[in-house]
Amino acid sequence: MMKPFAAVLTGLMFSCFAAWTVAQEDTSPPVETPVAAIDGDSASIPVENATLKIIHSTTVAAQIAGVIGKLDLNEGMSVRAGDALGGVLDAAVQLQVSRAQVTCRLAGQKSLDNADLRLAQKRSAVAANELERAVSANQRRADTYPVKEVERLQLVADSAVIEIERAEKARKLLEEELALAQIELSQAEELLARHQITAPSDGIVTAVEKRPGEWAEPGTALFQLVRVDRLRIEGFVAGDAAAAGLLGRAAVATLETPDGPRAMEAVVTFVSPEASPVNGQVRVFIEIDNSAGLLRPGTRIGTRILQ
DSSP states (O other): OOOOHHHHHHHHHHHHHHHHHHHHHHHSOOOOOOHHHHHOGGGEEEEEEEEEEESOEEEEEOSSOEEEEEEOOOTTOEEOTTOEEEEEOOHHHHHHHHHHHHHHHHHHHHHHOOHHHHHHHHHHHHHHHHHHHHHHHHHHSTTSSOHHHHHHHHHHHHHHHHHHHHHHHHHHHHHHHHHHHHHHHHHHHHHHHHTEEEOSSSEEEEEEOOOTTOEEOTTOEEEEEEOOSEEEEEEEEOHHHHTTTOTTOEEEEEEEETTEEEEEEEEEEEEEEEEOTTTOOEEEEEEEEOTTOOOOTTOBOEEEEEO
């Protein structure tokens, strides 16, 4: 017997709906696995209260007393190590450097002048020849030169040798004067350099304490410089986990971005030898690269230490 038409139609509609459901399940996109699942909670140690902190912060101070003549700085400016940023007025010190340079050149020219030594050497050679001729003549024929004349010639020859020694000592003294002039020049140049204000390292200016025209004493803070290309994550781990030798262990920090969580590699650089008497937790430092500038000091960041 043939089935009723309504039953056949109902069976056909059910088959089509089942086929459409299977097709939808097969073509749906895969769900992205969370970062935490990739790391594996069971294979990592959570870091509590993980907060990003600055590692390198430098307060640049004046090295010399004086009026600030120039200071090209503004908050937020990025600087490179060795950048010339300004300085204390240094006109008087520049004159000292110029004077020391002239003194150094004069001392150098004097040390190269060996005319006195060469003259003393020639006089010594002449005196020695005259003495030798007198002695030879007396050997061939006695009393050719009187004894007094021979003694006089001997004295002249000895005096010429002493003049050579004196000229050599004078030249050594001139060389010492040159060395002293060079030291004085270096001192003047070092004093001039202390008037200059340069960036001690790469970083970002976060505060400017002095402006051009203001007086500064040695040690007066001029500006604050911080490095953000590498940051420190400070947090706490359970005491039993800290006993597992975490120093140097790899870690993963999870940064929340508009495109979803992003895992960033880090490394444990410090594990405190002390535990909190309240909860037994141990403080840890974890350094992370921030050359891309994605991280901001002072914010919390999810962090786990890998087993």
